[in-house]
């Protein structure tokens with residue numbers, strides 16, 4: 001039975017990008033259903049899903065998995081051969097910690113720098129709270145890189161769930177001209193140049209819907 005991923009606007013929806021990027025990079029076959037958020041018929045379109053009118057949702061037959069981390073964990077259960085998390089126990093624990101921190105933290109950054117692929121700001125003003133989040137993310141990335149169990153340009157060497165979790169952060173850093181150096185700068189270029197990221201961005205840039213809340 002075909003897998004389906006229900007997502008929101010590619011221009012704005014960071015939570016949708018995460019599992020989409022995960023599935024694409026792991027070569028998981030799926031169809032996508034895109035529901036534009038905050039439109040008149042959004043709630044109606046999301047009514048069949050048990051997700052409180054939110055995206056993403058992974059659908060397999062009568063099974064629905066809502067919430068990004070649960071989707072990544074479920075896909076890793078479904079396709080163990082695709083190695084969605086690092087194989088090494090220690091690296092896996094670190095990747096999961098960084099992923100869980102992304103899921104539960106960085107509210108200042110999330111509020112001040114919403115993902116909006118249409119916008120590119122030069123020297124965007126960054127307040128202290130947002131800078132603290134940026135500094136923490138950079139140190140999490142460096143910690144992952146230092147503890148990677150395989151060689152490669154992703155956070156833990158090979159691609160894994162933690163790269164999917166931080167993919168929208170990369171696009172925020174690019175969009176708001178966040179100044180980075182060393183591994184963080186190289187990592188952002190690596191993710192932004194990933195062909196699936198480029199596919200997502202190209203599609204996002206074709207959208208015309210506007211979510212006022214995410215326009216700074």
Ligand SMILES: N[C@@H](CCC(=O)N[C@@H](CS)C(=O)NCC(=O)O)C(=O)O
Nearest residue numbers: 013014015016053054055056067068
């Ligand atoms: N914690 C959830 C967050 C899901 C979420 O907030 N999704 C946003 C889109 S990025 C959404 O559906 N917003 C629509 C709404 O809040 O009505 C997850 O990890 O999937």
